[in-house]
Amino acid sequence: MTAKYKRVLLKLSGEALAGDRHFGLNEEVIDRVVDQLVKVHEMGVDIALVIGGGNFWRGRQGTNMDRTTADQMGMLATVMNSLAMMDAIEKRGIPTRVQTALNMISVAEPYILRKALSHFEKGRIVIMACGTGNPYCSTDTAAAQRACEINADVLLMAKNVDGIYDSDPKLNPHAKKFDRITFRDVVSGGLKAMDATAATMCMENNIPVLAFALGEPDSVLRAVCGEQLGTLICNE
Numbered sequence: 566m567t568a569k570y571k572r573v574l575l576k577l578s579g580e581a582l583a584g585d586r587h588f589g590l591n592e593e594v595i596d597r598v599v600d601q602l603v604k605v606h607e608m609g610v611d612i613a614l615v616i617g618g619g620n621f622w623r624g625r626q627g628t629n630m631d632r633t634t635a636d637q638m639g640m641l642a643t644v645m646n647s648l649a650m651m652d653a654i655e656k657r658g659i660p661t662r663v664q665t666a667l668n669m670i671s672v673a674e675p676y677i678l679r680k681a682l683s684h685f686e687k688g689r690i691v692i693m694a695c696g697t698g699n700p701y702c703s704t705d706t707a708a709a710q711r712a713c714e715i716n717a718d719v720l721l722m723a724k725n726v727d728g729i730y731d732s733d734p735k736l737n738p739h740a741k742k743f744d745r746i747t748f749r750d751v752v753s754g755g756l757k758a759m760d761a762t763a764a765t766m767c768m769e770n771n772i773p774v775l776a777f778a779l780g781e782p783d784s785v786l787r788a789v790c791g792e793q794l795g796t797l798i799c800n801e
Contacts, residue, residue: 566604566608566786566790567608567790568605568608568609568610568789568790569789569790569791570610570717570718570719570789570791571609571610571611571718572610572611572613572685572715572716572717572718573605573610573611573612573613573717573718573719573720573721573789574613574614574615574708574711574712574715574717574719574720574721575602575612575613575614575615575721575723575785576614576615576616576617576704576705576708576720576721576722576723577598577614577615577616577617577646577650577723577779578616578617578619578723578724578725578779579616579617579618579619579620579621579623579642579643579646580617580619580620580724580725581594581723581724581725581779581780582594582595582598582616582620582646582650583620587620588620588621589620589621590620590646590649594779595649595650595653596653598650598779598785599650599653599654599657601783601784601785601786602654602659602690602785603654603657603659604786605785605786605789606659606688606690608789610789611685611715612690612691613681613685613690613691613692613693613711613712613715613717614647614650614690614691614692614693615643615692615693615694615696615704615707615708615711616643616646616647616650616692616694616704617643617646617704618639618640618641618642618643618645618646618704619639619642620642620646621642621645621646622635622638622639622641622642623639624639632700632701633700633701636700636701636702637667637700639696640666640667640694640695640696640698641695643694643695643696643704644663644665644669644672644673644694644695646694647663647665647673647692647693647694648663648672648673650692651663651692654690659688659689659690660687660688660689660690661689661690661691661692662674662681662684662689662690662691662692663692663694664676664677664680664681664691664692664693664694665693665694665695665698666693666694666695666696666697666698666699666707667695667698673694676693676695676698678714678715681693681715682715685715693707693711695707697710702762703760703762703763705722705759705760705762705763706760706762706763706766708720708722708763709759709762709763709764709766709767709772709774710766712767712772713766713767713770713772717772718772719772719773719774719775720767720772720773720774720775721774721775721777721785721788721789722758722759722774722775722776722777723777723778723779723784723785723788724758724776724777724778724779725778725779725780726758726776726778727742727777727778727781727794727795728742728743728744728758728776728777728778728794728795728796729742729743729746729751729756729758729776729795729796729798730742730743730756730758731743731754731756733757742796743796744793744796744797745796745797745798745799746796746797746798747798747799747800747801748764748765748767748768748774748798748799748800749768751764751798752764752765752768758776758796759774759776759798764798767798768800771800773797773798773799774797774798774799775788775794775795775796775797775798776795776796776798777794777795777796778795781794
């Protein structure tokens with residue numbers, strides 16, 4: 566297999582890392598992801614990761630908690646996932662750095678773009694945690710922003726759903742899956758696969774997005790190699 570892209574940003578949902586347990590971390594899922602990342606890394610591809618926190622904390626979770634506080638808790642959840650992923654990757658012999666948008670220098674590096682680019686030059690994987698560091702911003706938006714900053718060739722969004730549909734496939738058995746769709750259609754159609762802010766940012770910076778299911782066999786590896794799967798979101 567040959568890589569289609571030189572630099573990728575992989576967005577993993579926290580829920581996907583939980584697997585069938587729906588909470589916490591599923592080591593089998595993590596191992597499957599790391600197996601693919603090792604192969605992608607061996608192809609010489611620069612890899613950045615942004616990981617959600619929904620397997621530990623999602624929104625206000627039915628409470629009346631202040632939105633800012635709840636979002637900050639979600640940022641901390643992304644750090645737990647990022648550290649776990651770093652540990653799993655480094656056990657496979659690939660140097661990895663976690664960078665955080667919130668200052669926690671005893672745990673990880675602060676996010677500094679030039680330092681992230683330097684890590685790529687040294688063959689390291691970079692995991693970018695804490696979203697954008699701001700409340701009211703999803704990790705999808707953070708992934709889009711980081712992809713723009715590092716000039717990624719593609720934003721890979723690995724979730725529990727195998728692409729983008731015209732309606733919720735869990736509720737509508739006749740929902741239509743798109744193989745290809747434009748950013749404008751995602752935004753105007755109110756499609757929930759990625760938030761409008763993230764879609765607009767990628768559209769304005771011409772960074773294609775591939776949304777696919779993490780649970781499909783070798784899906785990350787196949788996505789990096791340009792195989793048709795999931796839904797491609799682009800400007801044309």
